[in-house]
Amino acid sequence: MLACVIHGPGDLRVDELTSPSPGPDEVLVAVRYGGVCGSDLHYWRHGGVGDFRLREPMVLGHEVVGTASSGPLAGTAVAVHPATPCGLCAECADGRRHVCRDTRYLGSAARTPHVQGGFAAEIAVPAGQLRPLPEGLPPRRAALAEPLSVALHAVRRAGAVAGRQVLVTGAGPIGSLVVAAAKAAAAAHVTVTDLLPAALGYARAAGADVVVRADDPADPGWPSEADVAVEASGTAAGLETCLRLVRRGGVVVQLGMLPPGPSPFPGNLLVSREIELRGAFRFDTEFDDALRLLAAAPAFDALVSAVVPVREAEAAFALAADRSRSCKVLLDFGD
Missing domain, CATH: 3.40.50.720 (NAD(P)-binding Rossmann-like Domain)
Structure with missing residues (x-):
């Protein structure tokens, strides 16, 4: 399968990787769209985001939607919540899972080994991170759910x-x-x-x-x-x-x-x-609210300024980095 992998500052490649096999309590998702985020651009340009530095090749991306291809939701269009909090730390116990000190976040170099991201044709994620798209919400617009x-x-x-x-x-x-x-x-x-x-x-x-x-x-x-x-x-x-x-x-x-x-x-x-x-850092339950809001407001479509095939990932990143020409740029993993 194709995946968008950052190898170092300025070294973005579309690599061929082996499709993942879902583990226990995981679901295989065929990714359709992935939104290029500012943090993805920082990894591309500078090899890190804030204090999170790249130490090994990493699949980028945490704004992804697609179709579940295994488990009870097989065939269902889904958005992927990118965070897996530990559920054990003081922050999680206090109801602030978005600042969990041991969270796993798609496409993040905050820990080593890095958490591989969602810019791949297929990803395996915990079933609890999947949200079926509300009726009437097209996947293209649903890709805005994370931001x-x-x-x-x-x-x-x-x-x-x-x-x-x-x-x-x-x-x-x-x-x-x-x-x-x-x-x-x-x-x-x-x-x-x-x-x-x-x-x-x-x-x-x-x-x-x-x-x-x-x-x-x-x-x-x-x-x-x-x-x-x-x-x-x-x-x-x-x-x-x-x-x-x-x-x-x-x-x-x-x-x-x-x-x-x-x-x-x-x-x-x-x-x-x-x-x-x-x-304000990331989010938690707001993900479900975002999907409902997107389903009710077609006007959000205006913020998706371009959809680029994944094989042209570097051009997509260059476009996303040029704020005079773009707002939200999506990578397209479809055929």
């Missing part, structure tokens, strides 16, 4: 947003999905900032009320203040914008993964304005 889950979790970390003014910095795929998640949670007004007009166009398609060029301080769309801000660009500049524009006593959620090492930010504002700064 939408990340966005839903970030909005929930912000607390109640119904009737509130929300600011989102960064209009990449995750930032645009944060817009959709905030609007689904009844936010009254969502402003999005980014440097790229194309990215802002996708944010508007996701439901943004106002889009702002981040490098234009004179843009009339800048809010005087926001109740909640979600930083989705993964930059210190984005975090500073959130801290300066959120109201006194407001909440800032850091969702974008900042570069390794120290990141400067105006911490004095946390004190003088009593701002709450909260992190």
Whole structure:
């Protein structure tokens, strides 16, 4: 079978691998689509994500949908929840499985041996990670379930947003999905900032009320203040914008993964304005909510900007890395 394997920084290959044999309590899934994530791009460009460094070849990918080809769900279109928490650690016991200290996550170098990912024609995964697609949800749109889950979790970390003014910095795929998640949670007004007009166009398609060029301080769309801000660009500049524009006593959620090492930010504002700064990492039960939301909203189709055959994986990654030309790029493992 074909699989998209990262061997080192800049060394992405479409390799032929042996099809897996499912173990006890595992199901074989014939993958149809896999979404290229920012973390996949980091492994491709830099050989790691944050503190997670590549030490051996690894199949990439954790945003996958396909068809179960074994077990009770054989023949059923499914989405794959990429996380397998340990169920034993203090975090799991506390109901925070998404920050499990011993989790296994598809396509992650956080542990060695690495957890092989879902960018392969067939994968074997625990049966508990499979979710049948809701009626009417096409697999192409369902491939957004994982990043939408990340966005839903970030909005929930912000607390109640119904009737509130929300600011989102960064209009990449995750930032645009944060817009959709905030609007689904009844936010009254969502402003999005980014440097790229194309990215802002996708944010508007996701439901943004106002889009702002981040490098234009004179843009009339800048809010005087926001109740909640979600930083989705993964930059210190984005975090500073959130801290300066959120109201006194407001909440800032850091969702974008900042570069390794120290990141400067105006911490004095946390004190003088009593701002709450909260992190958001991955998700848990939001995956099921994401599938239901996707099934009810065909407008999400606009965020899938390209579908590329897996044999052209490197071109797909280059396209996904060019935010002036793409939002969410999918690899197609179908015939």
